[in-house]
Amino acid sequence: MVVAQQKELPLIVGAGPVGLAAALFLARGGVRVRIVERRSHPSVESRALAVNPRTMEILEPTGVTEKMLERGVRIHGGQFRFGSKHSGEISFDGIHPRYPFMLALSQAVTEKLLEEALEAAGGRVERNVELTSCRNETGCVEVVLRGNEEPAELRSAANYGAEPSSEYLAAERSSAGSTESYVCPWMLGADGAHSRARETVGLSFDGSSVDREWYLADVPLETSLDEERAQIWFLDDGGFVFCIRVVADKREESAGPKLWRVIANLPNPISLLPDSKQAGPPVWESKFKVAHRIAERLQKGRVFLAGDAAHIHSPIGARGMNLGIEDAWVFSQLVSRGEMDRYDLLRRPVDEKVVRSIRRLTWMARGESAGSRFIRTHIAPHLLEVQSFRESAIRIGTGLDHPIGI
Ligand SMILES: Cc1cc2nc3c(=O)[nH]c(=O)nc-3n(C[C@H](O)[C@H](O)[C@H](O)COP(=O)(O)OP(=O)(O)OC[C@H]3O[C@@H](n4cnc5c(N)ncnc54)[C@H](O)[C@@H]3O)c2cc1C
Structure with missing residues (x-):
């Protein structure tokens, strides 16, 4: 099923710490956005400590x-x-x-606090919604989103390691197949290191891995x-x-x-x-x-990248989440001023310098x-x-x- 809609709210993809922080800063600045996350539940991993x-x-x-x-x-x-x-x-x-x-x-606690603050500011994360592709059109972005709703039966079967029933697989197929076509004025890809946003707008992620x-x-x-x-x-x-x-x-x-x-x-x-x-x-x-990589640009048309979607490096220096939250802050300030087109120019040199320093420290530490x-x-x-x-x-x-x- 394809539902085509003309909507005005800008879109943030990914409710990790960076997407949540961006949505929070924007909501507090009076900018309403839609934020979607493919996972059904908040993260429980301690990752960034x-x-x-x-x-x-x-x-x-x-x-x-x-x-x-x-x-x-x-x-x-x-x-x-x-x-x-x-x-x-x-x-x-x-x-x-x-x-x-x-x-x-723990990063799980940081994310929980960010989401609570976002809700208090009037925002809400839409879970089980995955970006499958996005395309720049004149003055807007055309996005395809897919519903990933897991039926309740599937969740409980998965929890107990049971074989799913045929009804349950049918229910999964029907809900997972729903797609939505969405048109928005801009999109922020905060969808992590394997960013679909980065991939589908064709931005390379250059660097090396260990x-x-x-x-x-x-x-x-x-x-x-x-x-x-x-x-x-x-x-x-x-x-x-x-x-x-x-x-x-x-x-x-x-x-x-x-x-x-x-x-x-x-x-x-x-x-x-x-x-x-x-x-x-x-x-x-x-x-x-570990890998040290940075996107060739943090903006293409009306699609922007922040956090791990834009840069990754080793955990030495504890910078990944922190740097991404800073990307989110800079981005939100520029949106409020109507100066989004300065984002790549302002932010990429900073991110690149950090990735370079961390790569050097990591070489020494290894x-x-x-x-x-x-x-x-x-x-x-x-x-x-x-x-x-x-x-x-x-x-x-x-x-x-x-x-x-x-
Ligand atoms: C072991 C370890 C230790 C670390 N320690 C530190 C530390 O001490 N300090 C620090 O600052 N950083 C640290 N980091 C790095 C930190 O965890 C990451 O930099 C941080 O999670 C990046 O946040 P993000 O929101 O950009 O991406 P993510 O946390 O990866 O979040 C991306 C979100 O997007 C969702 N998503 C992905 N694709 C889609 C899609 N197509 N549609 C919808 N949603 C999608 C994902 O489900 C996820 O919720 C550490 C990392 C590791 C692995």
């Missing part, structure tokens, strides 16, 4: 920052071990007048590690381990072992932890490959070449003592490496 001062600053007027602060744990700096010989420390003291710290908070897999575990630990510091270990033979607290709501945490995120570019990351004992099964384990291992073990510990270098590294890690003027 570190919220940076820039994000706290731009979300402050929405009331979301205050709620984040009530729930998250403040990370005041980082502790490094460079092989077995050297160690070092950085402190975030004084980096920001109100937020001189990073905030450890061959070796990275490993992640969110696991309860008995440990003497300082929970208010990120922990970074560069191992003698190459490889790294990164460790930070996983927090959904500090007010509800029990007194026992706390949950930590361990990321390494070697298998069995938990076995690589010093001073720590695993206190239960991991609540999330994953393997992934320690897969003799050169990078030498820098990590023998040069980095001394550079960290040099104030200008230390301050520049802190600015990259906290998202304060560029002004946010528009």
